[in-house]
Every structure is written in C-alpha cells, then in structure tokens.
Amino acid sequence: MRTVFWRDMLGVGTAVNVLATFIALMVASQGASSWAAVTIHFAPLPYNIFLFAAVGRASPRSRLAV
Numbered sequence: 001m002r003t004v005f006w007r008d009m010l011g012v013g014t015a016v017n018v019l020a021t022f023i024a025l026m027v028a029s030q031g032a033s034s035w036a037a038v039t040i041h042f043a044p045l046p047y048n049i050f051l052f053a054a055v056g057r058a059s060p061r062s063r064l065a066v
Contacts, residue, residue, distance in 0.1 A: 001058035009051045016044045 024041035028034065 001055065004051070004058055005055050009055055013044075013048060013051050016047060020044050 020043055021041055024037040027040055028037035
C-alpha cells in the first residue's frame with residue numbers, strides 16, 4: 001500500500017497531471033479551441049480514479065509483510 005500511495009499516486013500521478021496541464025496550457029496559448037485544452041487537461045482523470053480506487057482497495061497486511 002505504501003508503494004501504491006507514495007510512488008504511483010503521489011509521484012507518477014502528480015507528474016502525469018502536471019504534464020497534462022502544461023500541454024493543455026501550450027495548446028490554449030497556440031490558439032486552439034478551449035475544448036481541446038479542457039479535454040487534454042482532464043485526460044488523466046480515469047487514471048487518477050484508478051489510483052484512488054487502488055489505494056482504497058489495498059488491504060492492510062500483517063506487520064511481517066510490511
């Protein structure tokens with residue numbers, strides 16, 4: 001659970017969100033439609049929901065397995 005939370009959710013998830021936001025801002029500044037920028041910005045949402053569900057479903061193990 002620690003790995004899923006710290007590495008995947010906070011590390012990779014944050015990097016994906018920052019990258020998508022940066023690309024959306026670049027697209028918006030180049031004069032593309034606002035719908036394109038919004039779509040790019042919200043593209044990682046299914047991945048974020050998956051990570052949230054994975055952390056929520058991770059069953060706590062015994063102290064020996066940690």
